Amino acid sequence: MSADQDIILEVKNLKKYFPISRGLFRRTAGHVKAVDGVNFFIREGEVLGLVGESGCGKTTVGRTILRLYDPTAGEIWYRKKDGELIEISRISQKEMKPLRREMRMIFQDPYSSLNPRLTVKDIIGEPLIIHGIARGKEVEERVEELMRAVGLDPAYMRRYPHEFSGGQRQRIGLARTLSLSPRLIVADEPVSALDVSIQAQVLNLLQELQERLGLTLLFIAHDLSVVEHVSDRIAVMYVGKLVEMAETGVLLRHPLHPYTEALISAVPPADPDVRLERIVLEGDVPSPANPPAGCVFHPRCRYAQDLCGREEPQLVEVETEHYASCHFAAELRLRGIGGVSE
Amino acid sequence: MKSDVSSQTNLTKTLEPLVEGREGYFNLVWRKFRKSRIAILGGIIVLILSIMAIFSDFFSPYDPVKLNMQYGYTPPHRIHFIDAGGKFHFRPFVYKWTRVLDENMFPHWVEDTSQRYEIRLFVRGWEYRFLGLFPATLHLYGVEEGGSIYLLGTDKFGRDIFGRCALAGRISLSMSFFGTIISVAVGSVLGVISGYYGGRFDELMQRFVEFVQSFPQLPLWMALAAVIPPTWDQMTVFVTMSVIFALLSWTLLAREVRGKVLALRETDFILAAREMGASDARIIFYHLYPNTLSHTIVVLTLTIPSIILAESFLSFLGIGIQEPLVSWGVMMREAQTIQTLGFNLWIISPVFFIFLAVLGFNFLGDGLRDAADPYTIV
Numbered sequence: 001m002s003a004d005q006d007i008i009l010e011v012k013n014l015k016k017y018f019p020i021s022r023g024l025f026r027r028t029a030g031h032v033k034a035v036d037g038v039n040f041f042i043r044e045g046e047v048l049g050l051v052g053e054s055g056c057g058k059t060t061v062g063r064t065i066l067r068l069y070d071p072t073a074g075e076i077w078y079r080k081k082d083g084e085l086i087e088i089s090r091i092s093q094k095e096m097k098p099l100r101r102e103m104r105m106i107f108q109d110p111y112s113s114l115n116p117r118l119t120v121k122d123i124i125g126e127p128l129i130i131h132g133i134a135r136g137k138e139v140e141e142r143v144e145e146l147m148r149a150v151g152l153d154p155a156y157m158r159r160y161p162h163e164f165s166g167g168q169r170q171r172i173g174l175a176r177t178l179s180l181s182p183r184l185i186v187a188d189e190p191v192s193a194l195d196v197s198i199q200a201q202v203l204n205l206l207q208e209l210q211e212r213l214g215l216t217l218l219f220i221a222h223d224l225s226v227v228e229h230v231s232d233r234i235a236v237m238y239v240g241k242l243v244e245m246a247e248t249g250v251l252l253r254h255p256l257h258p259y260t261e262a263l264i265s266a267v268p269p270a271d272p273d274v275r276l277e278r279i280v281l282e283g284d285v286p287s288p289a290n291p292p293a294g295c296v297f298h299p300r301c302r303y304a305q306d307l308c309g310r311e312e313p314q315l316v317e318v319e320t321e322h323y324a325s326c327h328f329a330a331e332l333r334l335r336g337i338g339g340v341s342e
Numbered sequence: 343m344k345s346d347v348s349s350q351t352n353l354t355k356t357l358e359p360l361v362e363g364r365e366g367y368f369n370l371v372w373r374k375f376r377k378s379r380i381a382i383l384g385g386i387i388v389l390i391l392s393i394m395a396i397f398s399d400f401f402s403p404y405d406p407v408k409l410n411m412q413y414g415y416t417p418p419h420r421i422h423f424i425d426a427g428g429k430f431h432f433r434p435f436v437y438k439w440t441r442v443l444d445e446n447m448f449p450h451w452v453e454d455t456s457q458r459y460e461i462r463l464f465v466r467g468w469e470y471r472f473l474g475l476f477p478a479t480l481h482l483y484g485v486e487e488g489g490s491i492y493l494l495g496t497d498k499f500g501r502d503i504f505g506r507c508a509l510a511g512r513i514s515l516s517m518s519f520f521g522t523i524i525s526v527a528v529g530s531v532l533g534v535i536s537g538y539y540g541g542r543f544d545e546l547m548q549r550f551v552e553f554v555q556s557f558p559q560l561p562l563w564m565a566l567a568a569v570i571p572p573t574w575d576q577m578t579v580f581v582t583m584s585v586i587f588a589l590l591s592w593t594l595l596a597r598e599v600r601g602k603v604l605a606l607r608e609t610d611f612i613l614a615a616r617e618m619g620a621s622d623a624r625i626i627f628y629h630l631y632p633n634t635l636s637h638t639i640v641v642l643t644l645t646i647p648s649i650i651l652a653e654s655f656l657s658f659l660g661i662g663i664q665e666p667l668v669s670w671g672v673m674m675r676e677a678q679t680i681q682t683l684g685f686n687l688w689i690i691s692p693v694f695f696i697f698l699a700v701l702g703f704n705f706l707g708d709g710l711r712d713a714a715d716p717y718t719i720v
Contacts, residue, residue, distance in 0.1 A: 068613060068616060068617060096619075100617070100618060100619040101619075104618070105617045107610045107613070107614055109610050112610040113611050113614055115615075115629055115633070117367050117632045117633055119366075126615075127618040130621075130624070131619065159365065160365045173614075176614070176618075
């Protein structure tokens with residue numbers, strides 16, 4: 001997989017554990033296994049959607065890839081602009097800095113991701129100043145370009161974030177992310193905090209920019225319908241593990257993992273006359289500090305067998321370019337968007 | 343296939359931003375501050391006292407350091423509009439005080455109503471250097487030759503108390519201001535660094551702060567001030583006293599700022615700064631520090647009155663500031679015996695100035711506390 005020249009990012013067995021401190025002397029009582037052995041890759045120019053419910057570790061994956069957290073274990077391979085493939089999981093922050101021009105992040109909350117004391121110009125222009133790309137008047141010109149690209153009037157560059165609406169603030173954040181002409185963008189739930197009508201606007205903007213600039217996008221979200229709209233491929237996470245990964249259409253029509261099936265059934269179909277039986281999962285999401293033995297989903301899975309509680313399934317390529325981590329992925333006939341698949 | 347960002351998208355239709363007018367942090371704070379009447383009042387009081395202190399020579403009809411023994415312990419002149427004969431005069435005037443001995447050879451002060459001395463504004467009087475630059479003789483008010491006007495009476499040496507109170511404001515206000523600046527500078531920087539780095543450094547800092555806070559303030563100030571050699575020049579004494587006051591008051595701000603930074607550290611915009619590759623120094627001084635300004639401003643305006651009070655107390659006891667330097671506390675030294683106070687109650691006037699200064703800064707601080715965080719709606 002790593003030899004494939006198209007692949008811009010590959011993550012191998014990535015783990016991120018957070019220690020839990022207890023007691024007077026802060027002994028480490030256990031770990032929150034936020035990310036517990038995740039494998040995936042993204043090709044240049046494609047959009048990989050990373051879905052899962054709150055707490056499944058998808059945000060942690062995004063932040064760890066950009067080295068905002070240091071991984072506990074695993075490898076992160078990145079192919080630089082000049083073609084060189086490097087492993088970035090253990091490099092120093094100093095070595096990481098030049099790479100940050102190529103790999104950027106979009107943040108979820110438009111209300112807290114912009115420094116309220118800075119003008120829009122300062123916010124968008126800061127990466128340029130930090131990396132010594134531009135100074136003074138040049139910064140202003142570049143900020144003007146970027147604001148136009150995200151659909152904001154450059155006349156407003158001397159305003160402050162609190163003068164803008166949520167959707168506009170998210171565009172400011174987007175302009176900031178694009179300021180260094182990155183190749184890979186980790187979009188951490190970029191529309192989750194916006195009203196639905198604004199979500200559509202910003203999503204369309206994101207898509208258009210991605211196509212026009214040839215960006216590679218890791219699109220993290222909890223809403224399957226949002227992810228489906230934007231992604232070429234989708235990866236599904238559950239309690240720190242990647243349970244399924246496939247091309248969007250294939251995943252939705254023909255899911256191989258029971259959790260994916262449940263997620264899909266929760267998406268209301270566009271036709272109000274169609275009444276589909278919703279698969280309601282029993283029980284609660286397990287705590288990542290204390291995941292179940294064997295398959296992490298087995299306590300809530302309606303197809304679970306004894307094997308599922310004993311042995312942890314691996315993420316395997318069940319069909320071409322379709323990965324799933326379930327012992328019975330090949331046998332189960334699960335229901336996708338169009339009904340039960342063959 | 344890859345085109346540059348400069349070409350426009352077809353989504354250039356934008357919504358209007360919400361408010362017109364300048365919206366920077368200080369503009370927002372000022373707008374909110376303006377709404378509080380108490381705060382404005384506090385601000386005016388502080389402003390008046392400061393102007394009186396800076397231009398004290400202008401406000402003082404008599405040279406505040408010149409000895410005038412024959413007029414020692416003169417009571418405050420009463421301002422009249424109606425004279426002894428019942429006639430109303432437009433211009434306010436004063437009578438001369440004469441000392442009269444009664445049958446027991448006890449001195450009384452009696453107004454000599456034979457001669458009226460009208461109060462004039464903008465009169466020529468004793469010469470001073472305006473802001474230390476050029477000589478001037480203009481004073482705010484005064485009376486004609488032969489009369490005198492002591493609005494708050496005189497002290498033992500015949501020096502006009504009103505004029506001295508204005509002059510004393512210079513030391514009292516500037517020392518507290520200077521001490522506060524040091525205190526705030528040290529406290530805020532240490533607080534931000536401690537909060538940002540956390541870990542061992544933060545632990546050590548917190549223990550040190552607790553250690554410093556455990557000291558009883560006043561006795562320590564007294565001890566330190568008493569050690570100052572009397573041979574030192576005025577400037578050195580001033581600076582040393584300011585530093586001594588700052589020494590024990592910086593911890594309050596350090597704690598507050600650290601708390602704010604601990605909260606700020608986890609916000610997305612700080613994470614964004616790290617994500618784009620900002621250095622620690624940049625994050626601390628460009629992002630975190632300005633966002634702790636609200637706490638700093640409030641603590642600043644509340645530290646000033648506490649140092650004014652402390653300085654007054656120490657000077658009252660004769661520690662620290664000495665004659666010929668004059669502060670409100672130094673002036674209070676004359677009011678220490680019951681007899682002196684009993685006969686010459688006006689000696690205690692500097693208390694009124696201290697009271698006004700402390701009240702003014704407290705009102706100011708309250709108003710600023712409400713205004714200093716203008717983003718709470720968002």
